[in-house]
Amino acid sequence: MAGVVTRPRPTSILEALRGVRQQAESYQGIWSWIATVDHKRIGMMYGVTAFCFFLLGGVEALLIRLQLTTANGQVLDPDQYNRIFTMHGTTMIFLVVMPLSAAFFNLLVPLMIGARDVAFPRLNAFSYWVFLGGGLLMNASFFTGGNIFQGELGAPDGGWFGYAPLTLNRFSAGEGIDYWAMGLQILGIASMASGFNFVVTILNMRAPGMTLLRMPLFIWMTLATSLLIIFAMPIIAVALFELLFDRLFEANYFNTLVGGRPLLWQHMFWLFGHPEVYILILPAMGIVSEVLPTFSRKPLFGYPFVVFSGIAIAFMSWGVWAHHMYTTGLGTVANSAFGVSTILIAVPTGVKIFNWLGTIWGGSIRLVTPFMFSMGFITMFIIGGLTGVMHSIVPSDYQQQDTYFVVAHFHQVLMGGAIFALFSGIYYWFPKFSGKFLNEKLGQLHFWLMFIGFNLTFQPMMVLGLLGMPRRIYTYEEGLGWEVLNMIATAGAFFIATSVLVFIINVVVSVRSKERAGADPWDGRTLEWSVPSPPPPYDFEEIPEVHTRDEFWHRKYVEDETGRMVPIVAGGALQEEEHEEEHQHIHMPSPSYFPIIAAMGLPLIAAGLIYWEWINMLPLIAVGAAMVVVGIYGWALEPEAE
Amino acid sequence: MKLPRLSTRTLVLLSLLVLLAAALLLSGCGTSDLPQNTFAAEGEVARKQRDILIYWVLGPAAIIFIVVEGLIVYAMIRYRRKSDDEVPTQVHGNTRMELAWTIAPAILLLVLAVPVVEGIADLGRSPRADALHIRVTGLQWRWQFEYMDPEYANADGEPLRVFDEVHIPTKREIGLEILSADVLHSFWVPRLAGKQDAIAGSTRHMWLNADRPGSYSGQCAEFCGLQHADMRLTMVAQEENEFEEWIQGELADDAGSGPGDSADGPANGPEDGPANGPGAPAEGSNGE
Numbered sequence: 040m041a042g043v044v045t046r047p048r049p050t051s052i053l054e055a056l057r058g059v060r061q062q063a064e065s066y067q068g069i070w071s072w073i074a075t076v077d078h079k080r081i082g083m084m085y086g087v088t089a090f091c092f093f094l095l096g097g098v099e100a101l102l103i104r105l106q107l108t109t110a111n112g113q114v115l116d117p118d119q120y121n122r123i124f125t126m127h128g129t130t131m132i133f134l135v136v137m138p139l140s141a142a143f144f145n146l147l148v149p150l151m152i153g154a155r156d157v158a159f160p161r162l163n164a165f166s167y168w169v170f171l172g173g174g175l176l177m178n179a180s181f182f183t184g185g186n187i188f189q190g191e192l193g194a195p196d197g198g199w200f201g202y203a204p205l206t207l208n209r210f211s212a213g214e215g216i217d218y219w220a221m222g223l224q225i226l227g228i229a230s231m232a233s234g235f236n237f238v239v240t241i242l243n244m245r246a247p248g249m250t251l252l253r254m255p256l257f258i259w260m261t262l263a264t265s266l267l268i269i270f271a272m273p274i275i276a277v278a279l280f281e282l283l284f285d286r287l288f289e290a291n292y293f294n295t296l297v298g299g300r301p302l303l304w305q306h307m308f309w310l311f312g313h314p315e316v317y318i319l320i321l322p323a324m325g326i327v328s329e330v331l332p333t334f335s336r337k338p339l340f341g342y343p344f345v346v347f348s349g350i351a352i353a354f355m356s357w358g359v360w361a362h363h364m365y366t367t368g369l370g371t372v373a374n375s376a377f378g379v380s381t382i383l384i385a386v387p388t389g390v391k392i393f394n395w396l397g398t399i400w401g402g403s404i405r406l407v408t409p410f411m412f413s414m415g416f417i418t419m420f421i422i423g424g425l426t427g428v429m430h431s432i433v434p435s436d437y438q439q440q441d442t443y444f445v446v447a448h449f450h451q452v453l454m455g456g457a458i459f460a461l462f463s464g465i466y467y468w469f470p471k472f473s474g475k476f477l478n479e480k481l482g483q484l485h486f487w488l489m490f491i492g493f494n495l496t497f498q499p500m501m502v503l504g505l506l507g508m509p510r511r512i513y514t515y516e517e518g519l520g521w522e523v524l525n526m527i528a529t530a531g532a533f534f535i536a537t538s539v540l541v542f543i544i545n546v547v548v549s550v551r552s553k554e555r556a557g558a559d560p561w562d563g564r565t566l567e568w569s570v571p572s573p574p575p576p577y578d579f580e581e582i583p584e585v586h587t588r589d590e591f592w593h594r595k596y597v598e599d600e601t602g603r604m605v606p607i608v609a610g611g612a613l614q615e616e617e618h619e620e621e622h623q624h625i626h627m628p629s630p631s632y633f634p635i636i637a638a639m640g641l642p643l644i645a646a647g648l649i650y651w652e653w654i655n656m657l658p659l660i661a662v663g664a665a666m667v668v669v670g671i672y673g674w675a676l677e678p679e680a681e
Numbered sequence: 682m683k684l685p686r687l688s689t690r691t692l693v694l695l696s697l698l699v700l701l702a703a704a705l706l707l708s709g710c711g712t713s714d715l716p717q718n719t720f721a722a723e724g725e726v727a728r729k730q731r732d733i734l735i736y737w738v739l740g741p742a743a744i745i746f747i748v749v750e751g752l753i754v755y756a757m758i759r760y761r762r763k764s765d766d767e768v769p770t771q772v773h774g775n776t777r778m779e780l781a782w783t784i785a786p787a788i789l790l791l792v793l794a795v796p797v798v799e800g801i802a803d804l805g806r807s808p809r810a811d812a813l814h815i816r817v818t819g820l821q822w823r824w825q826f827e828y829m830d831p832e833y834a835n836a837d838g839e840p841l842r843v844f845d846e847v848h849i850p851t852k853r854e855i856g857l858e859i860l861s862a863d864v865l866h867s868f869w870v871p872r873l874a875g876k877q878d879a880i881a882g883s884t885r886h887m888w889l890n891a892d893r894p895g896s897y898s899g900q901c902a903e904f905c906g907l908q909h910a911d912m913r914l915t916m917v918a919q920e921e922n923e924f925e926e927w928i929q930g931e932l933a934d935d936a937g938s939g940p941g942d943s944a945d946g947p948a949n950g951p952e953d954g955p956a957n958g959p960g961a962p963a964e965g966s967n968g969e
Binding site: 302 | 778901
């Protein structure tokens with residue numbers, strides 16, 4: 040743990056380890072990143088990696104849209120199409136939105152709660168490397184189908200939801216589904232590790248005076264998300280083990296020929312899958328709840344209500360899973376119960392939206408890019424929420440289920456919602472971690488292109504769904520009335536792609552620019568703005584003492600006699616880089632390469648298991664297992680740096 | 682950094698764009714002659730499923746969206762920062778408003794629950810005794826229909842079997858038994874009724890009827906592998922006498938072709954396929 044110094048045990052192996060360790064302190068360049076346990080660096084690695092996967096998932100989305108532009112499209116064959124839409128969904132959920140949220144947890148949690156790092160810095164590094172390994176393993180499946188340059192793709196073809204029995208060997212030969220299941224299993228380990236890490240960090244490492252109800256809202260949403268991850272991931276893990284046992288070792292969980300139950304998969308998948316939806320959206324709500332107060336110069340309206348509505352959503356998310364299954368024939372009572380629970384989850388969601396409106400109401404609003412993305416989030420999320428209520432109307436859902444109406448709805452929530460909020464967060468906190476502003480003009484261009492493109496792409500899909508277009512079809516005939524709307528949707532997708540290019544250009548231009556952002560460029564309210572940009576490795580020179588919610592704001596402004604807020608001259612922050620020399624006494628956790636060793640063993644074990652029937656692949660399992668064991672032992676025994 | 686300008690006109694334009702999208706949505710569904718338009722209902726089930734949406738949901742949802750979004754856009758224009766040193770009153774919340782916007786939507790939504798539960802019970806009932814019984818079996822990638830009523834058995838006492846195009850009489854209730862021979866499928870004829878999944882290893886039931894003669898197209902709605910998109914079907918509704926004529930003709934054809942004739946058989950018969958009728962259903966309709 041950060042801040043604790045233990046004396047190394049005097050054995051010769053440990054002496055040797057210490058020698059390497061001391062060397063690790065001086066690692067430069069890429070080695071300093073590989074061995075890092077600094078939450079800010081890990082956060083940035085999470086962010087950059089997830090963004091690369093975002094580009095990959097985006098290319099997959101464009102291919103899907105190109106194929107569907109016209110009736111009888113010829114861009115992809117059905118086999119390629121099925122593999123690409125499977126990977127698009129899996130990538131965007133597990134390799135983009137979740138890790139982008141994790142990037143923000145990593146970057147912000149210690150800074151917002153006044154800590155110097157997370158509770159378990161090496162576990163944090165482990166989470167990242169496991170995530171990277173799982174993501175690469177899953178995408179490696181593309182190469183298993185033959186010659187990829189001739190379009191022979193090997194990726195999974197069962198959809199991101201992987202419904203059995205279509206995912207059994209009998210219906211999906213090849214290794215795609217194995218890679219998918221193993222990849223998800225590994226990504227689950229990464230999520231669990233980071234879930235525990237952030238729960239412990241938030242509960243134990245808050246600065247003195249930061250009571251639970253003084254925590255920034257983003258911290259609350261991180262806590263709720265982490266708890267959801269801890270409880271949801273084991274369910275999908277069990278389901279995936281069952282599937283893998285069916286596929287690899289001829290078990291019969293889902294094999295209907297011998298009485299296996301396909302609906303068992305659906306119940307387990309969605310019991311994980313619906314909390315997962317909130318795992319994706321709660322961090323986004325947290326980001327928006329930080330951005331709006333800053334740019335309105337007002338505290339979050341109804342803070343306790345926003346906190347408790349978030350917790351209510353997290354709880355209720357466990358009671359709505361079967362709304363993905365109305366058409367499976369669960370019966371009248373079950374459908375009614377899940378219909379009503381789904382209707383009711385709209386209440387806490389509405390509370391959040393009204394409070395955000397209350398926050399900007401009467402404020403002093405600056406319409407800069409981060410704020411615009413947050414408003415884009417709210418607008419799209421309202422539509423997403425209202426169409427969500429439409430899905431709880433069970434009789435109507437019998438029509439909407441598995442149509443483009445559903446596709447439109449969840450993109451409204453996950454792209455118009457989560458991705459917009461994540462971009463809002465990127466524009467908001469970029470100056471904090473890079474010391475540079477993202478260019479505002481390019482930012483506005485990015486926002487408007489993406490906002491227009493988003494609506495062009497997904498609003499026509501609502502109509503397409505009501506006009507009877509099912510999901511996951513690689514082609515459609517003429518004469519069904521779907522051509523024009525599909526063409527509009529494809530055009531919209533290219534608007535979105537252009538907007539992402541603008542964003543990339545913006546990052547390049549901005550990083551090169553000479554304009555420096557100060558410690559507090561937006562007149563922020565929370566503790567991360569009280570330290571220099573970028574923050575020093577130890578974050579806080581002195582652990583701050585917290586007296587109120589929006590602590591940093593109250594260091595800058597006081598009430599005058601008339602009750603108006605006025606700035607304190609020479610505000611509380613900005614004593615940055617005053618006495619550089621005195622920081623040497625701050626003890627920070629040392630870099631370690633054991634997390635990456637342990638993490639990289641996992642994909643090797645997975646690859647060995649996928650090909651276990653080829654006897655020569657068995658050593659791969661042994662090598663992977665040895666790496667995990669060595670990594671964990673080295674990690675446990677590694678001496679603290681002096 | 683200077684404050685960027687975002688004109689009132691841009692914001693109004695934005696709201697218009699969103700309203701345009703909503704208008705597009707509604708007008709698109711008004712075009713009734715499209716083959717799979719769920720709003721162009723031609724049967725009791727599809728009509729009920731559509732009406733609950735139109736009468737209970739779309740209107741209130743549109744009003745809520747316009748009001749909330751209007752307030753947001755208004756606030757963005759009205760409360761823009763005029764000078765860099767203005768600091769608004771630090772309002773922390775208002776318990777009365779919180780209670781109002783918690784309780785009011787809750788009541789509104791619970792009212793909505795009434796037609797929902799009613800509709801579920803209504804559509805979830807068993808088919809009437811006098812219904813025409815058809816067994817629907819989904820298989821990769823075709824639909825097999827069997828007329829289960831004894832009067833439509835062929836000379837061997839087996840039910841008349843057709844593929845991908847099924848005929849039904851109008852104004853008579855059709856009771857469907859839905860099965861799958863391989864993976865999951867979902868039976869869907871949008872203008873007649875919403876979906877019922879075909880679950881491998883169990884039997885599901887649904888009912889529907891057609892108001893008028895016509896040819897209603899549908900397709901599999903649960904992803905079922907390579908040719909999922911091509912797993913289409915047509916439900917032809919005919920007046921009772923025309924239907925009788927058609928089915929007697931089919932029965933005659935059936936008698937003409939030998940039992941070994943597989944011209945009509947499934948293209949991809951799986952080993953547990955329906956060639957001899959799907960295996961005995963493992964459980965009842967709500968068995969899960």
